[in-house]
Amino acid sequence: MTPLFANGPALQLRIIIAVVLSLVLMFVDHRLKGFDSIRVYLNSLVSPILYAANLPQSMLDWSAESLSSRHSLLEENARLRETNLLLQESVLRMQFLQRENTRLRALLESPVRQDIRKMVAEVMSVTSNPNSHQVLLNRGSLNGVYEGQAVLDENGIVGQVVDVAPTTSRVLLITDITHAIPVRVARNSVRSIAAGTGSMARLELNYVPHSADIREGDLLVSSGLGQKYPEGYPVAEVSRVISNESLPFAQIQTQPIAQLDRIRYLLLLWPPNAPTKPTKATLKEIKRDAKELIQ
Template sequence: MKTLFLKSPSANSRIIFFVLVSIILMFVDHRQDHLKVVRELLSTLVYPVQLAVNLPIKLVRDLSESLISRRTLMAENARLKEQADLLNTRLQRFDVIEAENRRLRALLGSTNRVSDRFLAAELLAVELEPFRQLIEINKGKRDGVFEGQPVVDSGGIIGQVVHMGQFSSKVLLITDPSHAVPVQIDRNGLRAIAIGTGRNDALLLEHLPSNADVKQGDLVVSSGLGHKFPRGYPVGTISEISFEPGDSFAKVTLTPSARLAQNREVLLLWPSGGEDAMEADRQEVSEE
């Protein structure tokens, strides 16, 4: 009896068949490139699948690189900010030092006018009341400071020492209402007395006749009379001149040359010959 169905080829036979077919196709394609169109078609069809498979990997890689770059940039930004803050702090410090050097150079330059001996001092306290104008400085008896000693800054006369401790002293400003400085007009030598007003921006000139030769802008300097202050040191500049009817004297207002409300450093002066010479002058005036 004949079988109704033929036996199917074995698995080994099928494998051998497909291998042979593949080899033949590869050989033919290599020689004549007949399968180029098929390859391109398969490549086009497979590309979206490859893209879909590679997309998560690419996203993970890009995200990782982005996070690394962000951390790197943040660290670099923090480092640069810290460096900028440090440089800015140093620059500010340099500005402060430069300003301080300018003040000290101006202060030291002012001593060329009068004295070969001086002592720099710093302010400890300021008392600028209408009826009392004082400053306290960080030099005292141990530094050789004496009562009545002239005190100046780079602009002009500030005042004179009225009280000394061992380590500090108090200076009465020329703007104090009780203070008076013998002065003269630098332009013509006309003498007067500069009186404090209780304001740090104004002095008054007394004993100037109403017909006196004075002008706004005239420089007023110490005359040296009374041996209170060295001669020729700036006191102020005439800022206003007025006349009262029937009054034989002019009312003249000065703007102080010294920076009374802005000082940090001042100079204590010893007249030529030192304190002994000043004391001798005082005694001579008293005897007269």
């Protein structure tokens, strides 16, 4: 009697065939880039599904905003009015201090610092690679962004632009292991170099002698050396000082002032000496120049 269903390959053979096909597909995709065009089409097909899946949450958010009580809106309006009044007072005081500083510099025949151009940018995405601390901004060469440009948030320095496209730009954060920035202690102007460690919560000072007057809690600001970052902006706060005489330099750990793990809106700066065709310096060049200036 002939069976209705013929026996297929053994289960072990099926597994071997599946594994071999998987390895072949991975090799073709990784080495030969054979599925790049297919991936683009698949992403295009999946995009409507993603938007549809996100639609209920968007509708709930819109409903929650629409149903906000009049009382909460009035309270928020009052808080904003109070905050605006305090900020206006700070602006008036700052204007007075600027005028006074201008007069003092004129008496001392010191050049007056010019105001710099600024632009607000929004973070579009964050690099998923844990070994690279970079973010993508929605401003590019069409907005005048250039490589090496300083980027800040409301607290302090965030990093510098390392790659520019027409409408986007990529920013290297100060905590990236390939980044270094010349700094000075706000208390006594001791200069050093703050290098990234690969951790969002820590920077390290390089080439600091044991005799240097640096204490826990000291504020580090940009020194302006190297002409990458404007002078005087907060960078980090000293969190730990280890003086081991068996090592050539002291070990000093600092914590970034900017909240790098929750940045959303950033500020791009155009200093007066901004280059028209800037060149991107390597980490070795930055450390070498700053070390020479310190010595």
